[in-house]
Amino acid sequence: MPKITAQGKTIDCESGANLRQVLLDNGIDLYNGASAVINCHGLGTCGTCAVAISGTVSEMEWREKARLSVFPHSVDRGRRLACQVQVLDDIQVTKFDEFWGQGDRKIWTAQG
Template sequence: MPTVSFGDSEIDCEEGAVLRDVLLDSGVSPHNGTADTLNCRGHGTCGTCAVEIRSEAADTADPPVSAVGTVERGRLSIPPHDSGSGLRLACQTRVYADIEVTKHPGFWGHRVGEE
């Protein structure tokens, strides 16, 4: 069973669970500010659930999270996002191993390095 680390929270989840659902079901949000209310509800179109994901399993044969899909790739290539930032949409990401999730500042969580 994978564990998602998010801030002070350690959340166990089923393998293959959608990261956005894991966070929301545990009472934490992948959104900043009013994006808690103003979001696409998991369809991958708004980009407000963008997060940074790190894992010690990142270099193994079995990836810790699902691959970036077409919808996610498209949304992360539209400003204010930058396709080179390495961010993922929590609503489009399935969890397969232990991960550490960081939410960055900004309405879309796109301000990487601005803590």
């Protein structure tokens, strides 16, 4: 059973579980500011659930690549959309600042 470490919590989940759903179900603050209300609810179109992930997750598919290729994101930043990620093994998650999570300042890390 994979473990997700985010915002100082360690959460067990099923292999293949959707990262966004697991984080939200466990009280992790995935969204910055108003994006908690103004988001696409997991469709992969808004980009507000962008996070950095260390560990094994699903490959990036076309929808996620398309969204991360458009301003203010960049595929080169190494961020992933939590709503498009399936957890395959133990991972550590980091959330960054700014509305879309595209900033440089860490809001929270795996440890807290």
